[in-house]
Amino acid sequence: MTLDLMSQGAQRLEKHKRKQEAEVNSGGRVASFSRIHQPGELDLVHGRILYLEDVNVSFDGFKAINNLSLDIGVGELRCIIGPNGAGKTIMMDIITGKTKPDSGQVFFGSTINLLRHNEPEIAQMGIGRKFQKPTVFEYLSVFENLEISFPRGRSVFGALVFKRDEEVINKVHEVANMIFLGDQLDKQAELLSHGQKQWLEIGMLLMQDPDLLMLDEPVAGMSVGERQQTAELLRSIIKDRSVIVIEHDMQFVAQIADKVTVLHQGKILAEGSIDNVKNDPKVIEVYLGH
Numbered sequence: 043m044t045l046d047l048m049s050q051g052a053q054r055l056e057k058h059k060r061k062q063e064a065e066v067n068s069g070g071r072v073a074s075f076s077r078i079h080q081p082g083e084l085d086l087v088h089g090r091i092l093y094l095e096d097v098n099v100s101f102d103g104f105k106a107i108n109n110l111s112l113d114i115g116v117g118e119l120r121c122i123i124g125p126n127g128a129g130k131t132i133m134m135d136i137i138t139g140k141t142k143p144d145s146g147q148v149f150f151g152s153t154i155n156l157l158r159h160n161e162p163e164i165a166q167m168g169i170g171r172k173f174q175k176p177t178v179f180e181y182l183s184v185f186e187n188l189e190i191s192f193p194r195g196r197s198v199f200g201a202l203v204f205k206r207d208e209e210v211i212n213k214v215h216e217v218a219n220m221i222f223l224g225d226q227l228d229k230q231a232e233l234l235s236h237g238q239k240q241w242l243e244i245g246m247l248l249m250q251d252p253d254l255l256m257l258d259e260p261v262a263g264m265s266v267g268e269r270q271q272t273a274e275l276l277r278s279i280i281k282d283r284s285v286i287v288i289e290h291d292m293q294f295v296a297q298i299a300d301k302v303t304v305l306h307q308g309k310i311l312a313e314g315s316i317d318n319v320k321n322d323p324k325v326i327e328v329y330l331g332h
C-alpha cells in the first residue's frame with residue numbers, strides 16, 4: 043500500500059469520526075433524514091446510492107458506453123451481466139473516476155457529483171472497488187493484510203501510527219470471520235488458495251467500511267464450495283452497504299442478485315429479476331445462448 047493510500051485512509055477515518063460526532067449531535071440517530079447535509083457528505087435521503095444518467099464514452103469513434111442510465115438503491119445487491127466487451131468494466135471505471143465520460147451525469151447519493159472528483163477522492167468518499175485479479179500483499183499474514191487496510195491516523199510529525207489498538211484488532215477479527223479466514227490470521231497470504239485471496243481482498247475493502255462496494259468477477263477461478271460461501275459473504279455484506287457485482291456465472295448471479303442489469307454494446311439490453319432477464323429473448327440471443 044502506498045503512502046498516498048495511507049493518507050487517504052487517515053482522511054477517511056477523520057471523516058468517519060466526524061460522521062459519528064454528527065450522529066451524536068443529532069440525538070444519536072444513525073439515519074440522517076432530518077439533518078442538513080454538509081457539502082461532500084453522502085446523502086441517501088432519496089434511497090439511492092448511485093445514479094448514472096445518459097452517460098456516453100467513445101474511444102476513437104467507438105461508442106463503448108452509449109446513453110447509459112442506472113439507478114442503484116441503498117442496501118441493494120445489483121448484478122451486471124453481459125457479453126465480453128459490453129462495457130461492464132468501463133462502467134466501473136467511470137464510477138471510480140478512472141475514465142471520464144464524454145457526457146452524462148454520475149451521482150453518489152443525491153448530492154455528490156462524482157465527475158467533479160478524481161480517483162483517490164472517490165475511493166476516500168466511500169466507493170471501494172475490487173479488480174478481477176486478487177492484489178493482496180503475498181508476504182504479509184492475513185492479519186497484517188487486513189490491519190494495513192484500516193484507515194490510519196498520523197502522528198504530529200507525519201509518521202504513520204501503527205499502534206495495534208483494540209479498535210483495529212476487533213475490526214480485523216470481525217472482518218476475518220466474515221471472510222471465512224478467522225482461523226487463518228497468522229497464515230502468510232501467498233499460502234492461501236486463489237478463492238481465499240479473493241476473500242481477503244474483499245476483506246481489505248471492508249476494513250475501510252465503504253458505502254458502495256464494486257466487485258469485478260469475484261468468483262472467477264473459485265471452486266463450487268467457495269462460490270457458495272462467497273454468495274453468503276455478499277449477502278452479509280449488504281446489511282451495511284450497497285454492492286455492485288459484475289459476473290458471468292449465472293448460477294451465482296441467480297443466488298445473490300436483487301436485480302440484474304444486462305449490458306450490451308454499452309447500453310442496457312434488459313433489467314429486472316433474474317427470471318425476467320433469463321427468459322428475455324434478446325438476452326438469450328446476445329448472451330445466454332452462446
Ligand SMILES: Nc1ncnc2c1ncn2[C@@H]1O[C@H](COP(=O)(O)OP(=O)(O)OP(=O)(O)O)[C@@H](O)[C@H]1O
Binds near residue numbers: 125128133
Ligand atoms: N481505454 C480504452 N481504450 C480503447 N478501448 C477501450 C478502452 N477500455 C475499453 N475499451 C473497449 O471498450 C469495450 C468495452 O470494454 P469493457 O472492458 O468494459 O468490457 P466488459 O463488458 O468488461 O467485457 P469482459 O466481460 O470481457 O470483461 C471493449 O471493446 C474494449 O476493447
Ligand SMILES: [Mg+2]
Binds near residue numbers: 132
Ligand atoms: Mg470486464
